[in-house]
């Protein structure tokens with residue numbers, strides 16, 4: 001068979017094989033069989049040696065042409081393949097997906113939302129006050145006198161003289177009453193700061209929700225009724241509450257409300273100081289002195305206020321025995337909340 005016939009046959013066989021080939025790996029085998037070092041074309045080249053001189057040039061050109069043809073064919077065949085290979089074929093769609101860890105809602109956020117929901121159903125709207133505030137809003141207007149121990153550097157973080165990190169959300173009472181005329185019915189959630197010794201039950205920052213209701217003929221009975229209703233909504237029908245007389249410069253009379261936690265374990269003793277009860281809020285009837293500082297007529301208007309500690313509520317609800325767990329960001333704790 002002449003070289004020309006042989007190249008024709010090679011071309012025909014090659015195209016046939018390529019037609020039947022459907023994988024990248026298969027195309028590489030074909031490439032090797034024809035264009036490789038021991039492939040069909042190099043066999044042909046070696047036959048050139050034995051040809052008479054007059055035929056060599058022609059036959060050589062035949063082989064070169066077929067070589068170029070085969071190389072181009074293989075090239076374009078595999079290029080479509082390598083494209084596919086890079087995006088689709090490389091991926092194994094049967095593998096399980098990468099786990100995508102979901103965050104969870106921080107228990108403080110969760111509990112704030114629950115508390116806000118309960119009060120908003122009772123007609124309270126939301127108000128916010130600043131975390132960095134002047135002594136006027138945090139102390140003076142709330143009838144907390146200059147010599148009150150709460151002002152002491154040991155309790156209050158001072159930013160500069162006259163400016164503090166608020167020690168309670170009660171500053172929002174003043175902001176609200178200066179902006180708005182009664183009747184007023186708001187709750188004000190937020191972060192507060194106190195320079196306290198850190199322990200299982202207290203931390204240097206925590207969260208409160210302030211409540212303020214100002215209207216005509218508001219009574220202490222209304223306040224007790226509201227807070228007892230709230231406790232049942234939040235903790236369930238069987239919650240045990242008690243009110244203890246207390247003192248706040250901005251309410252008169254004043255009280256604190258406790259929730260029964262229990263006295264079973266050692267940490268129950270530590271958290272409740274051996275009483276079984278945990279204080280969750282301070283409250284009382286708005287003091288006429290406060291009304292005076294915001295220019296509301298205390299002959300005409302009456303009101304109550306309360307401020308509850310969100311961490312305490314979360315501890316009671318979820319049986320968390322150490323307040324510090326809320327601030328440490330330990331995901332073993334946090335992921336238990338949804």
Ligand code: PHE
Nearest residue numbers: 168170282283284305306307
């Ligand atoms: N501001 C008080 C505290 O932080 C709580 C309180 C609020 C008491 C409103 C009475 C009325 O302890």
